[in-house]
Amino acid sequence: MYSGQHTLFGRGSLQKLLPMLAETPQPTLLFCGRSFLNSEAYAAIKAELNEQIIGYEIVGHEASPADVDAWVQRWRGHVDRVVAIGGGSVLDAAKAFAAMSQQPENTLRYLEKVGDLAVIAATLPLIAIPTTAGTGSEVTQNAVITDQGERPVKASLRHPVFVPAVAILDADLLRGTPATILAHCGIDAFTHLFEAYLSGKGNHFTRQLALTGLQNFMRGWPDLLRDDAQGDEAREAMMLASWLGGVSLSTAGLGVIHGLAGEIGAIKPWHHGEVCGRLLLPFLNLLDSAPNAQQQQWLTEMQRVLFPGTAGSPAAQLSEWLQRTAITPFWQQPPALTPAEIDWVLTRANNKNGVVDYDKTQQRMLLSGAFHCG
Numbered sequence: 001m002y003s004g005q006h007t008l009f010g011r012g013s014l015q016k017l018l019p020m021l022a023e024t025p026q027p028t029l030l031f032c033g034r035s036f037l038n039s040e041a042y043a044a045i046k047a048e049l050n051e052q053i054i055g056y057e058i059v060g061h062e063a064s065p066a067d068v069d070a071w072v073q074r075w076r077g078h079v080d081r082v083v084a085i086g087g088g089s090v091l092d093a094a095k096a097f098a099a100m101s102q103q104p105e106n107t108l109r110y111l112e113k114v115g116d117l118a119v120i121a122a123t124l125p126l127i128a129i130p131t132t133a134g135t136g137s138e139v140t141q142n143a144v145i146t147d148q149g150e151r152p153v154k155a156s157l158r159h160p161v162f163v164p165a166v167a168i169l170d171a172d173l174l175r176g177t178p179a180t181i182l183a184h185c186g187i188d189a190f191t192h193l194f195e196a197y198l199s200g201k202g203n204h205f206t207r208q209l210a211l212t213g214l215q216n217f218m219r220g221w222p223d224l225l226r227d228d229a230q231g232d233e234a235r236e237a238m239m240l241a242s243w244l245g246g247v248s249l250s251t252a253g254l255g256v257i258h259g260l261a262g263e264i265g266a267i268k269p270w271h272h273g274e275v276c277g278r279l280l281l282p283f284l285n286l287l288d289s290a291p292n293a294q295q296q297q298w299l300t301e302m303q304r305v306l307f308p309g310t311a312g313s314p315a316a317q318l319s320e321w322l323q324r325t326a327i328t329p330f331w332q333q334p335p336a337l338t339p340a341e342i343d344w345v346l347t348r349a350n351n352k353n354g355v356v357d358y359d360k361t362q363q364r365m366l367l368s369g370a371f372h373c374g
Contacts, residue, residue: 005139007167007243011232014041014129014170017083021052026080030056031094033086036131041173042085054078059086062146062154062265062272063093065107071097072107082126084164087185088135088144088272091128091164095143098124099162111145112155121161128164131173133220133238134185134273136192136246138167146265154265163250169243171235174224179328181271182224186238187330188273190217190322191280192245195255197302198295200355202252207298209251211305213244218306222325253353257283260363263345270335275370277330281323282369287315292356336372 008016021028030053036042037058042049057071071093079101084094100107102122109117128138137143141163142156174182196202197210220238223230261275268275287295303314310317323331337345346364351357358366367373 005163005165005167007139007169009169009240009243011170011172011236013168014045014173017127017129017168018045018048018052020127020166021049021083025052027078028053028081028083029075029079029097031059031082031084031086031090031097032056033090033131034058034060036085039173039176053083057093057097059090059093061269062089062144063096064147064149065111065145066147067093068096068100068107068145072100076101079124082124083129084126085129085131087130087132087181088137088188091130091135091137092143092145094126094128095123095137095162095164096145096157098126099143099157099159107145107157110157111153112158114151114153114155119157119159121159123159123161125166126164127166127168129168129170129173130239130242132177132181132185133171133174133235133242134188134245136189136242136244136249138164138169139243139246140250148267148269152266154262167243169239171232171239174235174239175227179225180330182238183326183328183330184271184273184277185242186217186221186224186273187277187280187322189238189242189245190214190221191257191273191276192249192254193217193241194280195257195352195354196245196248196252198255198298198355199252199353201353206248206252207301209244210248211302213241213248214302214306216244217241218321221322222327225327255354256349256351256356256358256363256366259350259352259354260345260366263348264337266348267341267344268335268337274330278334278370279366281319281331282366284315284319285369286358286362286366288313290356290358290362294355334371336374337367339374342367342373 142158193213216237220234223234299314
């Protein structure tokens with residue numbers, strides 16, 4: 001685990017931002033989504049917050065290298081601190097800006113998969129405040145960048161110093177979020193935890209972290225839309241699950257679902273969590289049809305924790321529970337991938353840190369089980 005990061009957790013903890021900024025006044029840039037600017041949470045702190053910042057950037061999509069370079073050109077040398085309030089795309093954009101403002105070359109030179117330079121261990125201090133519960137970006141060392149132009153790529157800028165200095169986890173910021181967004185982000189958090197749990201890079205420590213995250217996910221998943229105390233507890237549980245997902249993927253890595261989803265994200269403007277969720281269900285089927293002894297042992301241990309006193313296939317049980325308790329059927333009406341797009345994805349996809357190396361035939365089965373392929 002990467003140390004030095006400070007996390008504030010609890011409903012209403014957004015209010016801790018203003019005294020934190022006032023305690024050490026310095027030129028501060030805000031990254032946020034337009035939905036936050038239209039929210040009651042922003043209205044409540046707008047006047048005082050505007051006294052503490054020199055400007056803001058609105059992020060409406062996953063940042064491209066050109067986006068990051070434009071922000072750096074506009075603000076380099078004028079900003080000493082960054083605040084990010086929004087979903088995973090907002091947080092990643094802010095992390096990328098904070099890091100690239102300290103690097104001498106443009107973003108593409110440092111981007112995994114296509115870059116040719118190693119990043120310098122330098123970044124601006126960043127306060128990350130997620131308004132969704134899914135990516136765990138507030139506690140990871142990577143900033144995801146997407147370019148769907150002439151050279152499609154979805155990859156990360158990555159270094160331990162890129163972990164935000166402070167994370168504020170206020171589950172009240174999830175209130176009023178549409179069901180589709182809550183579900184897509186939630187299933188992304190689940191996939192982070194589940195793949196990290198099954199990672200060949202993991203150990204007993206990382207699997208226990210992931211299991212704790214999965215327990216919190218299950219407490220939150222069915223009740224995210226409730227407008228009562230039970231809903232508040234569910235959103236807090238999901239916020240914690242997302243944070244633990246970020247810790248888990250940073251320590252143990254991910255698997256074939258993200259190995260495929262990352263490449264799909266380079267060519268399709270689909271929500272990353274939706275892509276992961278659609279791939280998750282056929283992956284759970286694959287766990288039973290292509291069993292691995294080590295993987296089955298971990299799944300049995302997981303079943304004892306998540307579904308105590310039950311028997312049968314852990315993967316099938318998990319699949320049934322996820323669909324039965326989902327706040328929206330995220331797996332229905334799948335979008336389409338063309339044969340050429342499938343080949344493009346399979347040429348570039350990998351199994352990441354999964355304990356099992358799934359071959360291209362199995363990866364193709366996952367794609368055909370998740371999307372309309374023809």
